[in-house]
Amino acid sequence: MIRYVLRRLLLAVPTLFGIVVLVFLLLHLAPGSPVSAMGGESGRRVSGRAAEEMRRVYGLDRPLPERFARWLGRVARLDFGESFVDRRLVTERIREALPYTLVLNGLALLLTIAIAIPLGVAAGGKPEGPFDRASGAVLFALYSMPAFWTALLLQTLFAVELSWLPLYGVSSDEPPSGLAGFFDRLAHLALPVACLTYGSLAFVARLVRSGVAEARATDYVLAARARGASYRSALWRHAFPNALLPLITLLGLILPALLSGSVIIERIFAWPGLGRLYFDSILSRDYPVVLALSLLGAVATLAAALAADIAIAAADPRVRDGAFAAP
Amino acid sequence: MIAGTPLWRRLPGSGRLAVFLVGFLWLVAALSPFLAERAREIRLDERLRPPSRAHFFGTDDLGRDLFARVVVATPLSLAIGLTAAAVSLVVGFALGGLAGYLGGATDLLLSRLFEVVLCFPVLFLLLALAAFLPPSPAAVILAIGLTAWPGDARFARAEILKAKDLDYARAARAAGATTSRVLVRHLLPNALPPLLVSAAFGVAWAILAEAALSFLGVGLPPTSTSWGGILSVAPSYIEDSWWLALFPGLALFVTVCAYNLLAEGLRTATTGRN
Numbered sequence: 001m002i003r004y005v006l007r008r009l010l011l012a013v014p015t016l017f018g019i020v021v022l023v024f025l026l027l028h029l030a031p032g033s034p035v036s037a038m039g040g041e042s043g044r045r046v047s048g049r050a051a052e053e054m055r056r057v058y059g060l061d062r063p064l065p066e067r068f069a070r071w072l073g074r075v076a077r078l079d080f081g082e083s084f085v086d087r088r089l090v091t092e093r094i095r096e097a098l099p100y101t102l103v104l105n106g107l108a109l110l111l112t113i114a115i116a117i118p119l120g121v122a123a124g125g126k127p128e129g130p131f132d133r134a135s136g137a138v139l140f141a142l143y144s145m146p147a148f149w150t151a152l153l154l155q156t157l158f159a160v161e162l163s164w165l166p167l168y169g170v171s172s173d174e175p176p177s178g179l180a181g182f183f184d185r186l187a188h189l190a191l192p193v194a195c196l197t198y199g200s201l202a203f204v205a206r207l208v209r210s211g212v213a214e215a216r217a218t219d220y221v222l223a224a225r226a227r228g229a230s231y232r233s234a235l236w237r238h239a240f241p242n243a244l245l246p247l248i249t250l251l252g253l254i255l256p257a258l259l260s261g262s263v264i265i266e267r268i269f270a271w272p273g274l275g276r277l278y279f280d281s282i283l284s285r286d287y288p289v290v291l292a293l294s295l296l297g298a299v300a301t302l303a304a305a306l307a308a309d310i311a312i313a314a315a316d317p318r319v320r321d322g323a324f325a326a327p
Numbered sequence: 328m329i330a331g332t333p334l335w336r337r338l339p340g341s342g343r344l345a346v347f348l349v350g351f352l353w354l355v356a357a358l359s360p361f362l363a364e365r366a367r368e369i370r371l372d373e374r375l376r377p378p379s380r381a382h383f384f385g386t387d388d389l390g391r392d393l394f395a396r397v398v399v400a401t402p403l404s405l406a407i408g409l410t411a412a413a414v415s416l417v418v419g420f421a422l423g424g425l426a427g428y429l430g431g432a433t434d435l436l437l438s439r440l441f442e443v444v445l446c447f448p449v450l451f452l453l454l455a456l457a458a459f460l461p462p463s464p465a466a467v468i469l470a471i472g473l474t475a476w477p478g479d480a481r482f483a484r485a486e487i488l489k490a491k492d493l494d495y496a497r498a499a500r501a502a503g504a505t506t507s508r509v510l511v512r513h514l515l516p517n518a519l520p521p522l523l524v525s526a527a528f529g530v531a532w533a534i535l536a537e538a539a540l541s542f543l544g545v546g547l548p549p550t551s552t553s554w555g556g557i558l559s560v561a562p563s564y565i566e567d568s569w570w571l572a573l574f575p576g577l578a579l580f581v582t583v584c585a586y587n588l589l590a591e592g593l594r595t596a597t598t599g600r601n
Contacts, residue, residue, distance in 0.1 A: 018443035026455055140591075144584040146535055148542050149576030152561050156569045167565070260450035264539060268562065278451060279543065282458045290455065298446040305446075 004313050004320040012306055019298040020075065023291055024068050071291075080292035085281075090288045093277060094296070100170065101273030104266070105258045107189065108196035113251075116201050120208025120243070125235045127213040135205070143202035147261055151195045151268045158191060165190050168270040192269040196261050200254055207250055211243020218242075245312055252308025256301045334596055342592015348585035356402035366395035366552060375568045385570035388560055393570060397578050400552045404582065407468055407537045412529035414472025416522065419479025424510050426480070427487030438484070441477040449474055450539070457540050462548040471536045475529060482525050486518040520597035527590035531583045538579050554579045 052061075062070075074081065080090035119139075123132040159167040166172070166188050175181045215221055216239045224238045225231075262275030270276075274293060281289035313320035338346070370390035378385045384393035426437035444452070453474045460466035490496060491514065499513045515522075540546030541555030549556065554575040561572035 014439050015442050015446065018439055019446055022443055022447075026452075140587070141584065144531070144580060144587050146538060146576065146579055146583070148539060149558065149572065149579065152558070152565065152572035152576065155565055156572060160566055160569075256446070256448040259448035263448075263450045263454065264543070267543065279454065282454050282545070294447060294451050294455070297448045297451055298443075301446045301448070 001313065001320050005310055008306060008309050008313075012302060015302055016299065019295065019302065020072065021068075023294045023298070024071060026294070075295065081288045083281075083289050084286045085284050085289075090292045093289060094274070094292060097272060097274045097277045100271055101259075101262055101266070101275060104189070104192055104196065104271060104273060105262060107193045108200070108258065109251075109254065111193065111197045112200045112204055112254075115197075116204035117208055117240075117247075119201075120205040121212050121235055121240055123205070124209040124212025124239070124243075125216060125231075127209075127216075132209070136209075139202040139205055142198045145198070147195050147199060148264050148268060150198065151191070151265060154191050154194065155268075168268070170271065192265050192271055195265050195268075196258065199261065200257060203254075204247070204250060207246055208240070208243045211246060212239045215239040215242035245316060248308050248311050248315070252304045252306075252311075253301075255304045256297065259297050337596035338592045339595050341588050342596060345585050345588035345592055348581070349589055352401060352405060352582055352585060355398060356405050359398045359401055362395040362398050365392050366399040368392070375564060375571075377568075378570055384574040385568070387557065387571060388564060388568075393557070393574055396552055396557055397554065397575050400554050400557065400575070401578070401582075403464070403547070403551060403553050404534050404537060404579070407464060407471075408530045408534035408582075408586070411468045411471035411475070411533035411537070412526055414468060415475035415529055415533070416479050416526050418472065419476040420483045420515070420522065422476070423480030423483030424487045424514065427484035428491050428506065428510055428514070430488075434484075437480075441480050441484075444477040445481075453536060453540065454543070454545060458545045462546070464547060464551065467537055467540060467546050470540070471533045474536070475532060479522075479525055479529065483518065483522065486521055487514055490514050490517050520593075524590050524594045524597065527586055527593055531586035531590065534579070534586070535583055 060067075078091065080094075082088065083090055083093055086093075119135055123129075123135045126132055155167055158165045168188075170188055171181070171185050172188075175184050212235065216235070221234050221238045224234045229238070259275065262273060263279050264275070265271070266273045266275040267279055274297075277289065278293045280286075281293070335343070335346075368391060370386075373382075373386050373390035375388060376382055376386040376390075382392050382394060384397060387393050387396065422437055423441070426434045426441075453470055456470035456473060457467060460470060487510070495517075496509060496513055499509045504513070537546055537553065538555030538558070541553045542559045544559055546555055547553050557575040558572060558579075561568075561575075564571055
């Protein structure tokens, strides 16, 4: 087990380095410098000398390898410099936005799992049965629905027509205190969380369904039934674990999908999280923030995939003994 | 795969429906120039009218007929989806095929590259590419293709890995065929059915991606009519003009559904699995 973990960690090192290089190249070779963006945003033209000065201050006049080496050294200390937009520390801006995104995506993930697993087990228990067909069609439709469209429709229905839920924002302008304040925030969470949940719901449910459907015909599930296990217990205790391994892998990979979804959903619902910060930073060419967020997003993904691999090895001796080749 | 049966016979019912849907969408695209005039006509006295007999889908913030605009946007969405998926498939097959075929250090290096790109949240990459390229259809196609290829590459790598030591590939090599010839003339045709499935999913994804970019305002320039672009004005009028959000999104939804259904149908037809 330890050998397996070490091997996986070692394999992740070049990937990590690749991520750092790619992030750096992507933004520094991109046309449109932050200096021109600063002039362009406000409609002012930055004169030659002022532009020179800005380039010097931000180190944009240095050759590419030198900038990379300096950046690498700072990244290792988690020092991402100051934002071009408001001169505040990048880490500070990220720390402010992070809790909002964590709450949004954490709730969405929990909800996804809580709905998708029972749904998938029920559908996979009787493949091609009426429930399986119906849920399959609904999940397919959900999977094909663009999140920004769904968000607009939900806003129209629940915020405009029915006035049940707020249109956007984190809380009311003057949030009530105590328990009422909690419910106020919960109401503001409802629509964005729903929008983030339904897409991944389809993925997870279909995966669980196929795992359970495959296992229900096997000898070991049949044997469990023959020994007197109830239909429920045969399904949950014996067939469902078959879907567990791919499920762990999928959950390890769901992080980047959630972050992607966050960009659109946070914009529509005026949610001050990481997705919104990333989008605003892209528009204002705020290099330090874009670099830091891309890097953190990719590293978090790598870490999640690694954790999933290790969790699978812990759960399945065939993986850690190398009977299955590591991907 | 049941050899000899034509593809159409092997498609499940939903897949056949998808073929009709996709055909219908392309027909709409082909006929759309007839509505071009109407889609451009700005009438400020007709702003934000709800759906009526004169305007099936209502009118937009400039009084243009929304039905005509949704129809006129069709060819652009379909074409961008198709070309962007093609870019992704070509890049993905070239790199993934090489990795699978050559193996060894090349495979190790290229596989790490796929892994690196796959680590980034897709929309992060897409936004960075789209926002830093000048707004044009070509830039959007490039941005989407260059974001989506690692998935295709991994897929192609696995397919080539399976096929490269089969007798026909060895025979081609023994006869003196070059690497690129074996890959393109012998291995590619064999890997085509699964790649076709991947491509159909890719088209659906690319159409969604283009719409998302245009919705966020970093996709196509405002001068071109696209579903995402029409949707991008909807939030400003959400309080009273629901049709602005409903209809362009519906067109997008139907299109994405059609291509996803087609992909699933093709998968069932070529592998016999659901």
